[in-house]
Amino acid sequence: MGESNETVKINKWDGAAAKNAIDDAIREVLTGDLKCNESFALIDGRLFLCALAVGVALYALLWDYLYPFPQSRLVLIVCVSSYFILMSILTLYTTFKEKGIFVVAKEKVGNNTRVWEASSYVKKHDDKYNLVIVMRDSTGKSREASFNKSFANYIDTNGAVVQTIVTNEITKLYNSLSSEKKEK
Missing domain, CATH: 1.10.287 (Helix Hairpins)
Structure with missing residues (x-):
């Protein structure tokens, strides 16, 4: 998929629209940049x-x-x-x-299959975007990473999601969950 040429602009004061736009940007990173295959089973x-x-x-x-x-x-x-x-x-x-999961992506790593689940939520009257990414591998191990940041970190003054910032954040979480060193 990769990065699309079309920029979607939203009302940056609408929490639901901002959440959905960031969710779509994260989906694009997982299925495009990180080359995971989206699973539609859920x-x-x-x-x-x-x-x-x-x-x-x-x-x-x-x-x-x-x-x-x-x-x-x-x-x-x-x-x-x-x-x-x-x-x-x-x-x-x-x-x-479903628990707010907006994307499930599968990644084949050797003989192992990793399943990535991303879910998000926004509290009422709050500008904080809460993301939880869970990685499960075929051995049954599960790891989780999350962040809680303001919409302003991801949306510019014109109401467009800054894809490079989202890509950097998700890539950091992806790399931290993928590394075998940080066993929780």
Whole structure:
């Protein structure tokens, strides 16, 4: 992928927009500059649950159309209950499985496969961007690094993310997690 020529400008006072722009810049570093392959398994799980819920809702709609209400009562009850259960599972999935992870990237190093997970969050009414990067290898070892810095460190006065600064920060974290010396 590499660095794109198109500069995305955001309202630098909008915390959600700033977070999303920095997230995208970090994704670009991991999958472009550091040449890791993005894994979409986490997103695919969410999409599967959503598609299943929509399928249940469409089935209920079609059944009710073919067999109007008094006849379709049992099917509607089952479909509405199933939809509620699927939405509850989706909520649990996004809360406990995704945990704010915006990119999962895999890297092959010899016979070892490293999985990089980057998650971020911003507290309400705060200008601090919190990033957590977790590296897991195929032996089961896991390492974590994080930082908590102001948006102003990554966004210029025009509202554009400064890609070189993001690249330097992520490369430092990547190198510190990749080195075998710093075992935690």
